[in-house]
Amino acid sequence: MIILVFGKPGSGKGSVAEVFSERSSFKHVSTGNIFRKEIAEKTELGLLADSYIKGGNLVPDEITNSIVENYLKANGKEDLLLDGYPRTIPQAIFLDEAVKRHNLKIMGVFDLECEDSLVIERLSSRRVCSECGAIYNTRNHNPKIPGVCDECHSPVIQRKDDSVESITNRLKVYERDTEPLINYYKERKLLYKVDGRADSDVVFEEITGILAKCN
Numbered sequence: 001m002i003i004l005v006f007g008k009p010g011s012g013k014g015s016v017a018e019v020f021s022e023r024s025s026f027k028h029v030s031t032g033n034i035f036r037k038e039i040a041e042k043t044e045l046g047l048l049a050d051s052y053i054k055g056g057n058l059v060p061d062e063i064t065n066s067i068v069e070n071y072l073k074a075n076g077k078e079d080l081l082l083d084g085y086p087r088t089i090p091q092a093i094f095l096d097e098a099v100k101r102h103n104l105k106i107m108g109v110f111d112l113e114c115e116d117s118l119v120i121e122r123l124s125s126r127r128v129c130s131e132c133g134a135i136y137n138t139r140n141h142n143p144k145i146p147g148v149c150d151e152c153h154s155p156v157i158q159r160k161d162d163s164v165e166s167i168t169n170r171l172k173v174y175e176r177d178t179e180p181l182i183n184y185y186k187e188r189k190l191l192y193k194v195d196g197r198a199d200s201d202v203v204f205e206e207i208t209g210i211l212a213k214c215n
């Protein structure tokens with residue numbers, strides 16, 4: 001079974017996905033995390049992805065789609081939560097075809113609604129573990145030892161694309177390329193709006209409640 005969490009950068013997709021991987025059968029699949037791992041390992045894909053990501057632009061569809069295709073081929077039998085994919089109409093069409101090809105099903109698309117002022121505040125205070133991707137923020141969720149991840153003891157850093165310029169561009173790209181997906185999934189009767197301003201465990205409860213009714 002596949003579910004999608006959808007929303008602006010900073011709407012809390014990654015944090016909710018972390019709760020899902022701790023408390024449910026769903027595995028967290030984040031194209032952003034996959035790219036960041038490739039960047040850290042300085043692979044060819046990583047170097048290419050970095051040139052798009054640091055300015056807040058999208059990685060081209062063909063590259064992103066082939067990563068997801070390989071992932072579904074290997075892990076399609078598991079419960080998967082896709083975070084940050086699809087992000088364009090061509091990606092959504094590709095996913096629909098891949099889902100058919102691998103005999104899978106999208107159960108729901110959960111749109112984490114959140115106003116721009118809050119996402120800007122969240123993103124500029126966000127810090128992440130450079131190794132495992134755990135999410136922190138300087139307002140109310142600092143690691144126990146400053147700058148050191150609680151989970152894996154690696155350095156906690158600010159993402160390059162969490163600079164003010166990149167955040168502004170990411171919100172523009174979201175509006176132009178990603179927001180049209182809301183209608184795409186609404187037309188397919190898969191879209192559920194949830195409150196992205198709430199804490200991630202509250203959002204988790206809301207989504208699992210909706211999923212229980214879908215089954």
Ligand code: ADP
Nearest residue numbers: 009010031032033053057058059064084085087
């Ligand atoms: P956020 O949702 O906060 O922007 P992500 O970790 O999901 O963070 O994505 C970070 C960056 O990785 C994006 O700004 C984009 O450059 C790239 N990326 C992630 N997912 C996709 C995707 N599905 N298509 C294209 N680029 C992507």
Ligand code: ZN
Nearest residue numbers: 129132149152
């Ligand atoms: Zn870590």
